[in-house]
Amino acid sequence: MTRTIRLALLASTFMAGAAAAQDVTLTVESWRNDDLQIWQETIIPAFEAANPGIKINFAPTAPAEYNAVLNSKLDAGSAGDLITCRPFDASLELFNKGQLADLTDLESMANFSDVAKSAWQTDDGSATFCVPMASVIHGFLYNKAAFEELGLEPPKTVDEFYAVLDKIKEDGTYIPMAMGTPDQWEAATMGYQNIGPTYWKGEEGRKALIDGSQKLTDEGWVEPFRQLAKWKDYLGDGFEAQTYPDSQNLFTLGRAAIYPAGSWEIGVFEPQIAGAFEMGAFAPPIVAEGDTCYISDHTDIGIGLNAASQNADAARTFLEWVGSDEFASLYANALPGFFSLNSNPVEMENAVAQEFVSWRENCEPTIRSTYQILSRGTPNLENETWNASANVINGTETPEAAAERLQEGLASWYEPQQN
Structure with missing residues (x-):
């Protein structure tokens, strides 16, 4: 009986721990406040369906206010887990301050050319701190x-x-x-x-x-x-x-x-x-x-990991997915006009987007x-x-x-x- 009770308690503890480990909501900081519906209806459901237990909360800020608001949140320790990255200097500054994590070791980084990654790298190219998303x-x-x-x-x-x-x-x-x-x-x-x-x-x-x-x-x-x-x-x-x-x-x-x-x-x-x-x-x-x-x-948008995130493992799971071919096709066609930086070409379904690309x-x-x-x-x-x-x-x-x-x-x- 004692052994049975002990096993039951261990099983209960394990199940509770597993549930707690899966009970993660990742908040995404972004300046793209005009594509909220697409994130909610297309991008987030696709990720959550393949990754039960990890929820995504897309929380944008008005474009003109984003840099100031994000910097304040990061300084105060209240920023989201995932940080949508502007290209080059603004994001490099955050990395140099220790506020964006080094993502060089993500497996999906292999899907991007050096040119695509250059907007989110140190000057010497030794560290990449955001996953490229689109130009x-x-x-x-x-x-x-x-x-x-x-x-x-x-x-x-x-x-x-x-x-x-x-x-x-x-x-x-x-x-x-x-x-x-x-x-x-x-x-x-x-x-x-x-x-x-x-x-x-x-x-x-x-x-x-x-x-x-x-x-x-x-x-x-x-x-x-x-x-x-x-x-x-x-x-x-x-x-x-x-x-x-x-x-x-x-x-x-x-x-x-x-x-x-x-x-x-x-x-x-x-x-x-x-x-x-x-x-x-x-x-x-x-x-x-x-x-x-x-x-x-313009290499416009990437996404990185808040170095202070308490949900780093789940956030890296999301970032690996962002670097995938699946995300590239989904994102480029759900958001026509954002052209994938993934090395694998994406067929554009939208005629106006194709007009831009043709230039x-x-x-x-x-x-x-x-x-x-x-x-x-x-x-x-x-x-x-x-x-x-x-x-x-x-x-x-x-x-x-x-x-x-x-x-x-x-x-x-x-x-x-x-x-």
């Missing part, structure tokens, strides 16, 4: 019905771009472009970084800024601001108070003809406009026929100019570029003054720019 491509979305109604074709050159905007404005049925400036980040991300590579010539200019052979006051860096200053006339009344969700709504409700975009909007917009109109996309305009086309094909065949790719190395100091070039882009569009700062301010800020701490 995004910048360009412009447009309302095909509006273009057909007004007899317009997607523009290829800068002159054609402004001719299209002028016709839309003259007609008056639609706001030519939907973008506001109070959140600031979109003025830089969907404005300056969208059209800028055309003028600073992509990787050539970006690398020259890093090695100090070009400055932000050079023509290739000032001209994109001059272009943004022209956008003011096409953004509609009250754009200065128009938030990012406001701009999204103007486009999806059919009130605006063009939306300066990143490909990440595709999966958000299509369910909202279904049956109302068809959406198309065009690449950042070249200056003149025959010029090289440049696109920002890779003819355009030179680059990443956002502020993300690698150049935002490690104070003032932070990325955040300052947000502010400068918004100011230029608002007309409160000239393109030349904005460029001069950014250059002075960068040169104040970055030695290659002090010559």
